[in-house]
Amino acid sequence: MFYRQSGVYHTRYATNRALWPIPADRWQVLALTALALAAPLLVSTLYLGSYLMPWMIWTAAALSLSLLMGLAGQLHFGFAAVMAMGAYTSVHMVRAGVPFELALLGAGLFAAVIGTVFGAAALRVKGLYLVMATLAMQYLVDWVIVNVPAISGGAQATLRTPQVRFLGLPIQDLTSRYYLALGWTLLVTVFFLNVKRTSFGRALIAIRDKDFAAAVIGVDPFRYKLLAFMTSSFLGGVTGAVLAFCYYRAVTPEQFSFNVSIQLVAMVLVGGLGSAVGGYLGAGFVLIVPIVLTNLIATLGASQWIDISQNMMAHLPLIFYGAMIIGFLLWEPLGLAKIYDNTRKYFLVWPFRHSRS
Template identity: 80%
Template sequence: MFYRLSGIRHTSYPAARQLWPIAADRWQVGLVTALALAAPVLVSDLYLGSYVLPWLIWTAAALSLSLLMGLGGQLHFGFAAVMAIGAYSSIHLTRAGVPFEFALLGGGVAAAVIGTAFGAAALRVKGLYLVMATLAMQYLVDWVITNVPAISGGAQATLRTPEVSFLLLPLESLDARYYVALLWTVLMTLFFLNVKRTSFGRALAAIRDKDFAAAVIGVDPFRTKLMAFMTASFAGGVSGAILAFCYYGAVTPEQFGFNVSIQLVAMVLVGGLGSVIGGYFGAGFVLLVPIVLTNLIAGLAGAGWISVSQNLAAHLPLIFYGGMIIGFLLFEPLGLAKIYDNIRKYFLVWPFRHSGS
């Protein structure tokens, strides 16, 4: 019999503070890490560059936003603008001769400065007013990027990324770009897992649950929220820079529009607020499910199983995709991460009867 909790005694604090105290979880993490490292060998270049690579980058972006929305409870509907700042800043820095490693940090710092400036003004309000403030940031950044040729080259211009190297490794091959994206996603995952165990993470949780009560016990709500905006903006700026260099290869203003911000919010909500594995699930759901549905409907229509017009066939995946999101919000508001957690907890004590209670 396989008992996943067998041998867990909780006899020392270091053992209890482990990220994965259960042996089966450590085996799962090791297996996933091995598969991620071997992905360029196991997966064709088409799937690696079209599915796995963007999934990793958008997972890092979703984790950045989840740090603000999930842990801090602060709504942000302009996170694509934060990523745009990081992308454009890093491109201009590399064109000026700055090494790519420092350009990534520079893009994150630029996004953190501007994101914190907007956060300082936005955090005087709450709820829907905060949503409107972050929307104002989105549209203002979009307008500046589009109408200032020194930044983007113009409304219809495409700003190409220069050839760079990361730690003396040229980013010309798909494998090199994949490993850079994988490294950043792993760093974001470890940061997210550990920040919840720090005083900053506990202060964020207190602010999220009740900011007035947090202020009573000594937590500064404004300072803590501002630090959350700064941290999330920095991570989002670096994610935007990696998206530009490792996936797009060129950036345009349309790539960071309001619809991208909505997709990021959907990743966080569908995956699960404040959940690390929810970031992976949410990014995969938002990115891959529409593609799978499109191919499935096209295949069924080609085989004669369904008879739909070309216009309806193009919109059916979006209809199913929206219906699935509504279903998650109705039946499992905590997202895919909660569904995974329910299954995991069931097998923790299976096959005993109280595992179903």
């Protein structure tokens, strides 16, 4: 059948290394891509601008962080600061007359340089000490942004993003901004899927599993950890610029606080470390589930199904949300991507009896 591995023959290395060797996987990817492209025609502007577009952008951010945490095994609790550097750099470059395409590239390069500098300082430590080093980066960048008026305009200032054009097309209305965010997310996804099949990706995985064993077989841990910090920071910087120009359309210091870094780490952990599918599932869970729970409880309260106070109603979605995260991590510590993978493997052999083992 089309969803099974039976009948899939590998006679060349290229087919054996294909991203989706099973036809059902290819059809699923094509169907989801077609739905994403047709979303402006299928959903209202409210859902497009409030749900789908931020989901795409934060998925790109989660994948950028997952490359560092999932593949290289390096903890990072200051990734919002990386995105902030990209956002502010792109805004100032566009205001200086730089084309938007070059501003995106400059945002990624500036974030990569600063991220690599902090990464080099943090590579002498591991575990909780690395967490503290990245936290220092987060708070240092926050302090610089707030206290240097030339960057942010002040603690309470808001920088409006100028009108821009991308490849000659104006990026003004919601549809064009959505397609720009979608295009960047798809580009990051393709890069993430392919980097694991390269020597660079295999070196990162070897360092993640056991860095001194990787050094014994000829992998330089310091070099590849720096490359991981640089690559992840570059992607995060461009994602921060896309977030500023496509979603927020303004930049403020509060948009990239420490809480945002914690949410990004939650997206990666809940979705699944080192998984492209996990980036989408984790971002969707962290962003959309609290909204759904809030609307559901508000509807139940308005219809008199539950009789609770307004204060309790405001906190109940957060309670359920936290309980769901704990439940997912207890049920499947490898994240939502592993649940998806278990379901997929079940159907690879269904309906035969050994599928129940």
